[in-house]
Amino acid sequence: MQPNAEASQRIARISAHLHPSGLQIFNGCSIFLKILFNVCQDGGKLDAESSKLSSKRRGAPGFKVAILGTAGGIGQPPALLMKMNPLVSVLHLYDGENTPSVTADIGHMDTSAVVRGFLAAIAGECSTGMDLVIIPAGISKCCPNAIVNLISNPVNSTVPIAAEVFKKAGTYDPKRLLGVTMLDVVRANTFMAEVLGLDPREDSGPVKLPALSPLKKLEYLTNRIQNGGTEVVEAKAGTGSATLSMAYAAVKFADACLRGLRGDAGVAECAFVASQGWARQGKERVGRKHSEGYLLYQEMNNKRKRMLA
Ligand SMILES: NC(=O)C1=CN([C@@H]2O[C@H](COP(=O)(O)OP(=O)(O)OC[C@H]3O[C@@H](n4cnc5c(N)ncnc54)[C@H](O)[C@@H]3O)[C@@H](O)[C@H]2O)C=CC1
Numbered sequence: 434m435q436p437n438a439e440a441s442q443r444i445a446r447i448s449a450h451l452h453p454s455g456l457q458i459f460n461g462c463s464i465f466l467k468i469l470f471n472v473c474q475d476g477g478k479l480d481a482e483s484s485k486l487s488s489k490r491r492g493a494p495g496f497k498v499a500i501l502g503t504a505g506g507i508g509q510p511p512a513l514l515m516k517m518n519p520l521v522s523v524l525h526l527y528d529g530e531n532t533p534s535v536t537a538d539i540g541h542m543d544t545s546a547v548v549r550g551f552l553a554a555i556a557g558e559c560s561t562g563m564d565l566v567i568i569p570a571g572i573s574k575c576c577p578n579a580i581v582n583l584i585s586n587p588v589n590s591t592v593p594i595a596a597e598v599f600k601k602a603g604t605y606d607p608k609r610l611l612g613v614t615m616l617d618v619v620r621a622n623t624f625m626a627e628v629l630g631l632d633p634r635e636d637s638g639p640v641k642l643p644a645l646s647p648l649k650k651l652e653y654l655t656n657r658i659q660n661g662g663t664e665v666v667e668a669k670a671g672t673g674s675a676t677l678s679m680a681y682a683a684v685k686f687a688d689a690c691l692r693g694l695r696g697d698a699g700v701a702e703c704a705f706v707a708s709q710g711w712a713r714q715g716k717e718r719v720g721r722k723h724s725e726g727y728l729l730y731q732e733m734n735n736k737r738k739r740m741l742a
């Protein structure tokens with residue numbers, strides 16, 4: 434096809450996404466996915482379309498990522514950061530409200546990921562074909578074959594609830610359902626580095642620990658990390674909880690998952706996962722398809738295990 438004709442086709446496609454003819458669909462329609470902005474009715478078609486666009490742009494396929502609850506305090510900054518992530522080729526944004534504004538805004542960024550927004554009751558299905566689904570709010574009925582990063586609090590309850598939802602849908606895979614506890618790790622790195630006068634980017638927690646004795650310093654750090662959420666809530670004087678540091682942590686974790694899926698060796702981060710029942714947090718190694726199991730939990734002494742239970 435001639436370049437001019439191709440460009441005309443692309444303009445028509447973009448116009449169809451920006452001004453979907455089926456706008457009345459989300460006014461009083463009972464179907465589950467209320468399609469809104471940049472969105473067509475057929476999820477599969479849309480995925481194919483997004484992929485076509487993205488692979489043309491990038492020359493190589495990347496990962497498809499969805500964010501549920503994307504218009505909220507935590508959801509918006511990860512949408513921005515995932516649009517900047519070179520591993521992401523398709524970014525689907527879901528929320529019950531304000532998805533158009535977030536999608537329009539982020540969609541103008543000149544990075545390669547193709548963005549689509551869905552005004553969706555996310556307690557139902559999310560689009561299929563995703564590699565990674567990040568959930569600050571709501572839950573999807575099923576995310577077949579995707580790694581799910583569940584952020585909604587309380588993670589030690591929402592992850593088991595999500596597991597039941599996925600079991601019902603026949604899509605449960607404990608190795609793909611990860612409760613995001615990364616903010617605690619991020620805080621631990623920061624606070625520990627502050628006390629020791631180190632660069633927080635050095636990931637050497639276990640190496641640093643002996644330097645923290647006597648016990649008082651450990652107690653100080655344990656308290657500060659455990660009360661990190663309260664520190665932010667109080668600073669925000671009742672207007673909300675951590676959103677920016679959480680978004681950073683969510684994206685740090687999501688990026689680790691994508692690197693694991695890409696096949697990078699030695700990718701391991703902490704998460705809340707199912708193992709011999711619930712109430713476990715361990716360091717997960719993420720592989721090409723899913724997390725590959727605990728590294729850290731087995732190494733913890735009983736006192737620490739009791740603290741996590
Ligand atoms: N895992 C962690 O370390 C942390 C978790 N959190 C948790 O993250 C969650 C999200 O926090 P924020 O983004 O600040 O909340 P928020 O209230 O600002 O945003 C929630 C968003 O989700 C959307 N939403 C909620 N239910 C929906 C549904 N059923 N269908 C469609 N859209 C829906 C809302 O429209 C809203 O835009 C909270 O549960 C919070 O406690 C917060 C900080 C740290």
Ligand SMILES: O=C([O-])CC(=O)C(=O)O
Nearest residue numbers: 586616661662665674675
């Ligand atoms: O309670 C919240 O939503 C915030 C939170 O988990 C934290 O900052 O660690």
